[in-house]
Amino acid sequence: KQEVTQIPAALSVPEGENLVLNCSFTDSAIYNLQWFRQDPGKGLTSLLLIQSSQREQTSGRLNASLDKSSGRSTLYIAASQPGDSATYLCAVMSAGGTSYGKLTFGQGTILTVHP
């Protein structure tokens, strides 16, 4: 059974800092890994998707890396801003069986960027 863990559970930083969020998963048989953002009381917004054959993806100030063999991914946020404050969720799409694209989520990292 796939399990996804995110560290840290919460992070508070001053504006302008570069930061790293960590995600680990137990089963390396995955199709892809995805990072989501969730604002309080809202749905999920997809940030970055990394296919299993890729090592990293970039979008603006965000960079996500994937090391499938070790079961790890990191989300790097450069020059953080107060508007980045949200919960960041990591999710893996497991391969094999009848998964049909099922996602297994981590518990999330609550990020607060203060001015």
Added chain:
Amino acid sequence: DAMVIQNPRYQVTQFGKPVTLSCSQTLNHNVMYWYQQKSSQAPKLLFHYYDKDFNNEADTPDNFQSRRPNTSFCFLDIRSPGLGDAAMYLCATSRWDSQSRETQYFGPGTRLLVL
């Protein structure tokens, strides 16, 4: 343009009174998913439809049922809501076939309150 639509956005029901949540999609995706997300927890898959085939997660309570009358619509029925069923319910869709392994697209969610 809305792609995955959930109605209503907020639902209040009474303890034990059946409630139905609705999801529709304009993406013509063949797979639809329902997730439950309780406060400060990771989204948890309840079940999904692969075309017309219903796939229930092993630990989804019998109190939760689903219907998919056509490709575009999927409903989540909670037969006798308890206080523990108060949560955000997220609908997602994806295309899954021999040629495609697409990511999931999420709706904005329905927040359910049980009084």
